[in-house]
Amino acid sequence: MTSTSTPELKIVIAGIGGQGIVFLTRLISQTAVNLGYRVVVSETHGMSQRGGAVFSHLKVNGSDAPLIQRGSADLMIALDANEALQNMDYMRRGGTVFVNSKDGLRPEIAPHLERLNIRVASLPASAIAVELGSAAATNIVMAGFVAAYDALNLPLENMIETIKQAASKGAERNLKALEAGFQAGQRQIESAQKIPSE
Amino acid sequence: MNSQLLTGNEAIALGIVEQGCRVATAYPGTPSSEILAGVVKYKKRLNRDVYTEWSVNEKVAFEVALAASWTGLRAAVAMKQVGLNVASDPLFSAAYTGVKGGFVVIPADDPGPHSSQTEQDSRLLALTAKVPVFDPSTPAEAREMVKDAFELSEWFRIPVIVRPTTRLCHAVSPSDVDESSTSGEAPSAKFQKDPTHWTATPKLRYKLHTELNQKLTDIAAEFSNSKHNxxxxxxxxxxxxxxxxxxxxxxxxxxxxxxxxxxxxxxxxxxxxxxxxxxxxxxxxxxxxxxxxxxxxxxxxxxxxxxxxxxxxxxxxxxxxxxxxxxxxxxxxxxxxxAGIQVNASPEDGELSAFIKTLSLPVRRPRLCPGCSHRSAFYSMKRTFGPRAIYPGDIGCYTLGTNLRAVDTFVDMGASITMANGFFQANRLAGDERAIVASIGDSTFLHSGIPPLINAVHTGARFVLLILDNHTTAMTGFQPTPANDYLADGSEAPRKVSIPDLVRACGVEYLKVTDPYEQEDFTEILKEAQAYAQSPEGGVAVIIADRPCVLYDPSPVVEEPLPVIVTDECDGCRFCTEVFECPALILRPDGSRVDIDYKICIDCGQCIDACYKGFIVPKVAEVAA
Missing domain, CATH: 3.40.50.920 (Rossmann fold)
Structure with missing residues (x-):
């Protein structure tokens, strides 16, 4: 059964070969499929996986075309700050970027983001993953972070279910990473609410 | 029945298995590599008896599958588009002879190109060979077309191509997988001799050609009613x-x-x-x-x-x-x-796109992995022979040796050896005796390197050939080669083929098998090999650089780690980052020094030799000092 109860969503997932872009993409897309959404993904394979730039394009309830057109992505999840900048022209006006970075994006880009009303939420996901004892779980920390913002219309419980379903040997580690990212996201949202806006 | 996320390649594989295909063969190559792996996966899940084979090359893969078709079984062969060039000889012939069991050929094209030496269109090769083509858009459609291709093939007794492209191969979408389905009674192999087709002489070939033309006319008529148009x-x-x-x-x-x-x-x-x-x-x-x-x-x-x-x-x-x-x-x-039709402007913000280009962001070109033994071999090679030598390269991970200026040419599979042969003969005519050092991987050597080596030995060419043997087909995802002890479905291989024995059997008289991690010894052997090649009785000198791919088998490094540090004396001269180019060696943004990225460093210690100033040292030594 295909459900259309969630709006069309175009997501760019970007990073570097070895950061687990494909795994993160599968986690999100499988969760969306489990909820009955239409999903089309384009993955990077082959030579680029050897340390090159790697991206996935993911469409929920959208076109069957594998790639997203520049200027039309609703969301980006970037595991690397430079790759976030590299892919920024995929974003539509009013889109949101989630980036693994301890100090956001390079300040020069700010005027453009403001002009296009593109929001950026950053989290030092690599540091959080290292604290949890596994740098390789950075991708899953970011999934939890994005879930806290409810940007994917995919409830955290459903992501947890997907990880459990996969029953891989890293499942326990991934559940911890997802939870840590989610809590960090929630703290960020709460503290933003406490600060009165200008 | 359940809904699973399948790549285009997996959907094609599922189509192959569920249509009762009994023999499936392939040679790996992006973007097609996951097709045969998918056939292995689904034959196990659907409990079907399918013979699967990673063949030594595409021509072999094609012919093994073709023979199965001639016995009446359904058969399929997959490859990347340039692989169809290798298999084009039997493709053209099989179009004439026809087939018996459904025979589906799947060449994956690579518009871009993303991981290929050409952007060629397999549909145009099919047009030249006179073989019908299905051209799917989505994974689900590709699976459906595999079914229709088998049926068309049996109906008209002709090979049929299903042609996916990179974006389809690597697209992912949900498909229903019915793991309880059965194909009914599978036919058993029954080869019937038929000299008018299977051994057709040129005179009969003319008749087969006219028959083929008629088939195409009939198929075109059939296609005008196809649901796929x-x-x-x-x-x-x-x-x-x-x-x-x-x-x-x-x-x-x-x-x-x-x-x-x-x-x-x-x-x-x-x-x-x-x-x-x-x-x-x-x-x-x-x-x-x-x-x-x-x-x-x-x-x-x-x-x-x-x-x-x-x-x-x-x-x-x-x-x-x-x-x-x-x-x-x-x-x-x-x-x-x-045409005067009102349209929306592009959603892309030109100002932002232009601004991103001014940021001079790091260009992340593909590089050899941290700890890759190819890097060590290339580094020793460059140190020994310098920039004047000619370095013909080949197709595989080690093509990335071009980053290290250790690969000067790559043409197609196996061409490192033939190009070295040609460079030698051309230089000899000009009295140019510079060193020629070719490099080729284990899988590529087995694929297309053996006839070139025989040719070079027989004609008296003199050069050094490095066979970079990392024990697997690394670039495409660790498919086994005939030198491995297991087969496509993980079962034990009845026999392993020895690369050193093959090299000797080609007539090579200088052969050394050595570990490129031992850079000092390796360098000595390189010098010795070159001396042999240029000696009066010399010829082709072969060195097998023997060390498993660190992704495929990290155990040798894990068992003997050699962690390193960069000392405070490092002056950021960039020699190691540019000439050795390990992704774990990071130059600080201010250029002041190099740090090691311990997140990706695998403690191979190979970079110790990459700092000629001695500023990269074993961690233990530093503690002791």
């Missing part, structure tokens, strides 16, 4: 019509949405033989028809009257490169604007 949005009006196939059909649909335009679009799923009268009757409805296909003009070429047709041939569509969403948008934007 249909008009989308037929009721939309306007003076412009679109003919599209494959992924370009989907990208065009998306572009129409962005442009805010609706026009009728003829989707072609069977580009060869093109049902021309069906296509022409569509074209006749419009003042302008634009043909959108990848990577070249196959449909467009077959439209007899192209007066109002635009596409790759008249320059309306770029004649090279992938039809990305941006390229597609700009093609259609221009066509509609010229």
């Amino acid at each position: 249909y008009i989308a949005d037929a009721e939309a009006g306007g003076g412009v019509g679109i003919v599209a196939s494959g992924v370009a059909f989907l990208t065009a649909q998306q572009a129409l949405t962005e442009l805010g335009v609706r026009v009728p679009m003829l989707k072609i799923g069977t580009p060869y033989p093109l049902p021309t009268s069906y296509v022409e009757s569509f074209c006749a409805l419009f003042q302008t028809v634009i043909v959108l296909e990848e990577p070249d003009a196959c449909i467009e070429l077959q439209i007899p009257n192209r007066d109002q047709v635009r596409g790759r041939l008249d320059g309306s569509v770029p004649n090279a490169g992938e039809l990305t969403p941006e390229v597609m948008f700009s093609i259609l934007h221009k066509v509609f604007s010229e």
Whole structure:
């Protein structure tokens, strides 16, 4: 059964070969499929996986075309700050970027983001993953972070279910990473609410 | 029955297994590599008896599968597009002889190109070979077309191609998988001798050629009623019509949405033989028809009257490169604007795109992995022979040796050895005795390196050949080679083929097998090999650089780690980052020094030799000091 109860969503997932872009993409897309959404993904394979730039394009309830057109992505999840900048022209006006970075994006880009009303939420996901004892779980920390913002219309419980379903040997580690990212996201949202806006 | 996320390659594999295919063969190559791996996965899940084989090359793969078809079994063979060049000899012949059991050929094209030496269009090779083609757009359609291809193949007794492209191979979408399905009674092999087909002489070949032409005429008629050719949005009006196939059909649909335009679009799923009268009757409805296909003009070429047709041939569509969403948008934007149709502007913010280009972001080109033994071999080679030597390279991970200036040429599979042979003969005529050092991987050597080596030995060529043996086909995902002790489905190989024995059997008299991690010894052997090659009795000197791929088998490094540090004396001279180019060696943004990225460093210690100033040292030594 295909459900259309969630709006069309175009997501760019970007990073570097070895950061687990494909795994993160599968986690999100499988969760969306489990909820009955239409999903089309384009993955990077082959030579680029050897340390090159790697991206996935993911469409929920959208076109069957594998790639997203520049200027039309609703969301980006970037595991690397430079790759976030590299892919920024995929974003539509009013889109949101989630980036693994301890100090956001390079300040020069700010005027453009403001002009296009593109929001950026950053989290030092690599540091959080290292604290949890596994740098390789950075991708899953970011999934939890994005879930806290409810940007994917995919409830955290459903992501947890997907990880459990996969029953891989890293499942326990991934559940911890997802939870840590989610809590960090929630703290960020709460503290933003406490600060009165200008 | 359940819904699973399948890549295009997995959907094709599932189609192969569920259609009762009994023999499936392949040689790995991006973007096709996951097809045979998928066949292995689904034959186990669906409990089907399918013989699967990673063949030594595509010609071998094609012929093994063809023989199975001639016994009446369904058979399939997969490869990347340039692999079909290797298999083109049997492809052309099999079009004439025909087949018995359904025979499906799957060459994956690579518009872009992303991981190939050419952007060639397998549909045009099929046109030349006179073999019908299905051209899927989505994973689900590819699976459906595999079914129809088997049926068409059996009906007309002809090989049939299903041609996916990179974006389809690597697209992922949900498919229903029925793990309880059965194929019914599978036929058993029964080869019947038939000299009029299986051993046709040239005179009979003429007759087979006329038969083949008749088959194509009949298939074109059949295709004019195929469900894979249909008009989308037929009721939309306007003076412009679109003919599209494959992924370009989907990208065009998306572009129409962005442009805010609706026009009728003829989707072609069977580009060869093109049902021309069906296509022409569509074209006749419009003042302008634009043909959108990848990577070249196959449909467009077959439209007899192209007066109002635009596409790759008249320059309306770029004649090279992938039809990305941006390229597609700009093609259609221009066509509609010229036809006086109101369209939306591009959603891309030109100012932002231009600004990103000014940021001088790090270019992340693919590099050899941290700890890769190819890097060590290339580093020793460059140190020994310097920039004047000629370094013919080959196709595999080690093509990335070009980053280290250790690969000067790559042409196609096995060409390192033939190019070295040719360079030697050409230089000899000019009295140029510079060193020639070729490099080739284990899988590529077995694929196409042996006849070139025999040729070089026999004709007296003198050069050094490095066989970089990392014990697997690393670039495409660790498929086994004949030198491995296991087969495609993980079962034990009845026999292993020894690469050193093969080299000796080719007549090579200088052969050393050595570990490139032992850089000092390796360098000595390189010198010795070159001395042999240039000695009066010399010839081709072969060194097998023997060390498993660190991703495939990290155990030798894990068992003997050699962690290193960069000392405070490091002056950021960039020698190690540029000449050794390990991704774990990071130059600080201010250029002051190099740090080690311990997140990706595997403690191989190979970079100790990469700092000639001695500033990269073992961690223990530093503690002791």
